[in-house]
Amino acid sequence: RVKRPAYEVMDARDFDNDVAPNGLGGLFYSEVLSYWRLSQQKTLPKWIGFCGWRKYWEWMSRVPEINEPIVCRRHDVGTTIREHYAKFANPKDLELATEIIDEKHKDFSPAWHQALDSYTLHPFNMFVIQSKDFRRMMKLVWAVLDEFVERAGDIDKRIDDDPEGYHTERLGRKYAYRIGGQLAERIISAWIDWQLPNAKQVSVKVTDLAIWK
Numbered sequence: 001r002v003k004r005p006a007y008e009v010m011d012a013r014d015f016d017n018d019v020a021p022n023g024l025g026g027l028f029y030s031e032v033l034s035y036w037r038l039s040q041q042k043t044l045p046k047w048i049g050f051c052g053w054r055k056y057w058e059w060m061s062r063v064p065e066i067n068e069p070i071v072c073r074r075h076d077v078g079t080t081i082r083e084h085y086a087k088f089a090n091p092k093d094l095e096l097a098t099e100i101i102d103e104k105h106k107d108f109s110p111a112w113h114q115a116l117d118s119y120t121l122h123p124f125n126m127f128v129i130q131s132k133d134f135r136r137m138m139k140l141v142w143a144v145l146d147e148f149v150e151r152a153g154d155i156d157k158r159i160d161d162d163p164e165g166y167h168t169e170r171l172g173r174k175y176a177y178r179i180g181g182q183l184a185e186r187i188i189s190a191w192i193d194w195q196l197p198n199a200k201q202v203s204v205k206v207t208d209l210a211i212w213k
Helices: 032-039 081-088 093-104 107-118 129-152 156-163 179-195
Strands: 047-049 054-056 070-074 127-130 201-202 205-206
Touching: 032 127, 032 129, 047 129, 081 093, 081 107, 081 179, 093 107, 093 129, 093 179, 107 179, 127 129, 129 156, 129 179
Parallel strands: 070 201
Antiparallel strands: 047 127, 054 205, 070 127
């Protein structure tokens, strides 16, 4: 919630019942389920943007006129995105997503592999882009996630069968369910570089404490 929003605020609770079309809940899809739900609305404003829990654009106190795409400033993770993914999520999931992209989204595949070999990404699933681009991006993201669910099978069993790969002892089982958000963050970052290479990069402030009023 924003006390005095500079723009119209669309709250996910206004349209999101937290259940994905394939039956999996929002816990699996993270904030991406809300993004997808929004992309399905018949009418949208020209620009769509997001902040995240404990994550805010650096200009939240003095919001500028939005006239160009805005994305998170690139973040160097110190290793390839492929290797970085394996530190916090199961690399088998990334391999499966890559297999899907290579087979079904050949136009996006080169940009995807370039992104995985890079040391940087646009983090947090945050961006401000035109709604027409937002719809295109979410169509790709959701197509990959839907096919992932189809091929991965029972997610609980997948996690149970590979607790080491999902880092459940170190990060907890609940964290392991963030498969959708983890994959989407990389897909969105690669899509931005592919389709919006000249987007303005803006820093994000991350806080350790969110005060809800």
